Amino acid sequence: MVRSTYNYLLEIKPEKTAVLEMRTHAAWYLKGLKSAVNIKKELYKLNTKEEFITIVEEYMENIVKNML
DSSP states (O other): OHHHHHHHHHHHSOHHHHHHHHHHHHHHHHTTSTTHHHHHHHHTTOOSHHHHHHHHHHHHHHHHHHHO
């Protein structure tokens, strides 16, 4: 979901604008999830797509590990 939204934004907007918008979208996606406050703080510091994807993927991997 995050990647598809991000890729769509990158098709229609410059990367800097897409990053700023994805910060907001991510806050909605993460609402109510465990440790969401911490990842939101990290996301608001990002400037590139690669940084964003890396942090979100690491967060999701940690959630899955903790579920097992």
